[in-house]
Amino acid sequence: MTPTATGTAPAITEYTEIDPIRPTTGPIDTGACAIEIAGPIRDRYEEVLTEDAIAFLAALHSRFAGRRHDRLADRMRRRFEIGNGHDPAFRDDTRHIREDAEWQVAGAGPGLEDRRVEITGPTDPKMTINALNSGAKVWLADQEDATSPTWRNVIEGQLSLRDAIRGQLRFTSPEGKTYEVTAEQTPTIVMRPRGWHLTENHIQYTDRAGRTLAASGSLVDFGLYFFHNAQALIDGGRGPYFYLPKLESSEEAKLWDDVFSFSEQYLGIDHGTIRATVLIETLPAAFEMEEILFELRDHCAGLNAGRWDYIFSIIKNYRGRGARFVLPDRSEVTMTVPFMRAYTELLVQTCHRRGAFAIGGMSAFIPNRRDPEVTAQAFEKVAADKKREAGDGFDGTWVAHPDLIPVARAEFDAILGDKPNQLDRQRPEVTVRAEDLIDVHIGRPITAAGVRGNVSVAIRYIEAWLRGLGAVAIDNLMEDAATAEISRSQVWQWIHQDRRTEDGTAITRDYIEGLIAEVLGEADRRDGDRFDDAAEVFREVALGVDFPTFLTLPAYSRYLVETD
Structure with a gap:
């Protein structure tokens, strides 16, 4: 009842x-x-x-x-x-x-x-x-x-x-x-x-x-x-x-x-x-x-x-x-x-x-x-x-x-x-x-390794999150929803502000799609993994025209709500 x-x-x-x-x-x-x-x-x-x-x-x-x-x-x-x-x-x-x-x-x-x-x-x-x-x-x-x-x-x-x-x-x-x-x-x-x-x-x-x-x-x-x-x-x-x-x-x-x-x-x-x-x-x-x-x-x-x-x-x-x-x-x-x-x-x-x-x-x-x-x-x-x-x-x-x-x-x-x-x-x-609180000038470049790292961390974290894990050790760092948010939001901003990496590579949706394919290809796939779902969530929150205020909102409603 x-x-x-x-x-x-x-x-x-x-x-x-x-x-x-x-x-x-x-x-x-x-x-x-x-x-x-x-x-x-x-x-x-x-x-x-x-x-x-x-x-x-x-x-x-x-x-x-x-x-x-x-x-x-x-x-x-x-x-x-x-x-x-x-x-x-x-x-x-x-x-x-x-x-x-x-x-x-x-x-x-x-x-x-x-x-x-x-x-x-x-x-x-x-x-x-x-x-x-x-x-x-x-x-x-x-x-x-x-x-x-x-x-x-x-x-x-x-x-x-x-x-x-x-x-x-x-x-x-x-x-x-x-x-x-x-x-x-x-x-x-x-x-x-x-x-x-x-x-x-x-x-x-x-x-x-x-x-x-x-x-x-x-x-x-x-x-x-x-x-x-x-x-x-x-x-x-x-x-x-x-x-x-x-x-x-x-x-x-x-x-x-x-x-x-x-x-x-x-x-x-x-x-x-x-x-x-x-x-x-x-x-x-x-x-x-x-x-x-x-x-x-x-x-x-x-x-x-x-x-x-x-x-x-x-x-x-x-x-x-x-x-x-x-x-x-x-x-x-x-x-x-x-x-x-x-x-x-x-x-x-x-x-x-x-x-x-x-x-x-x-x-x-x-x-x-x-x-x-x-x-x-x-x-x-x-x-x-x-x-x-x-x-x-x-x-x-x-x-x-x-x-x-x-x-x-x-x-x-x-x-x-x-x-x-x-x-x-x-x-x-x-x-x-x-003005001090919004002085975001750092004077450092965006690197290809930094872009790839963001894609990798975000997808691997979201995959674990979809399996019910909220705090995840990735590459000897403790990642949670906040660090995944940084990773996906930087990718969104770099694309929409036409940024390039230090070596001159344009950060575009196609470039990020290539990195997504690399991350999925290197993933430790096993029964019950959620990498494909995680990649879809990442695409929505990092590659879409609109910017979801939190990645957890669409991911929760789509994947975590039990309907039976």
Whole structure:
């Protein structure tokens, strides 16, 4: 029988607001939004998709789904403006927020006081156990770019988290190896739901106009995790903490803040218990860092420099603005090029001014336990990256592999010592202008190897993603959806801006088709591979006339939605 529910909330009579900039005080309206589970119900799914949890999802969609659509429409308008020559700028209408030196964010919740090394990864049972045993301070439990959003991954990831939080998680591999959590001190879990742009087609809701629509991936991921685990996390001395991806404006941050306030009251949890860290990984968000902190201030712990999606956002927004906005090979777009340097220095300064943590990004280099030379190079490059971040004032950083935790920790220990953070480093010497954030001139060529590398990485990553894998080691680099986005968007821009490689070869669709054929010819083909499908996705998102805003949107709807 297909589970359904309407948005009937517990007995909550008042939605208490903090100050006049929030909505007016009044009763919570959960509406009458109906939720239907369209995906198959497999073993233990009923433990996540309970009647009460579905009712909570219905309440969230009834109250917030319409505003989500409004915010996505705002994104489209902003991209159109930038594409037509209107560069982003610091907002005049929010100048009073930036100029008010008094306000501060809530800051760290219990278990988030020291974030010097955070490990990222998907939420399948094996990776969950490895993360909890890693020795990191924080685990970013990723339902977003490191997770392919198959129905199995979405629901079984929730089961992994539910079991882990209750100390009940065990896993036996097909080879018979048993995994269990053995660490005395496990990392604080910070869960990352999908971004506002993504849908969950296996859950549908009926809006007030009677239309049946796909649910919001953000509200599904957040809602199921929060509903089932918030009180257990609080009882364990920590709390319900979240990383918020892909935000593009303070209005989107305000939407999340209202979701948090509503959800806390729905479960009878104190206002401000939730803590969020926002990934600054889009160009528009870089111009609204203080405003984003302000709108989330009762629930905010910090900001993160999401470097790979940020590069993708630069390309996406400036893809049609001429040759001066064209970036060279992906490998040349390092953290020290002008626009990346400006963005990270502004982030640290902004965070520390407002009492928020500044968390660094993830270097893509990973060790290879079968190749000591590769491992040594990865350690060297990651150490240099983390030394720069610690020296710049970041309070912590990301790694994607447990073997990199000691490397990163050593660099932050050298700066922090016994201190848990660097919030006292205000960076008054930093001055970042609007033009600095879009200074994309690097002065390096596009090489034939760089073009081929983009085609190869994108197709191999998409192939793995279609098989349900979201974080993939390719050529000794950790690739996820964000790095695949860089690869395909660069190819699209190079074609449409009539670029040539360093040796004079024109980058055309025919040239890229030849590289696609080479990549497919060299692929490790086996039963069940998805290389042909991956090549079709790549053609659509890199060679088409139109530019899909995210490659995951057409790929998800075409290949990952279960219809039986």
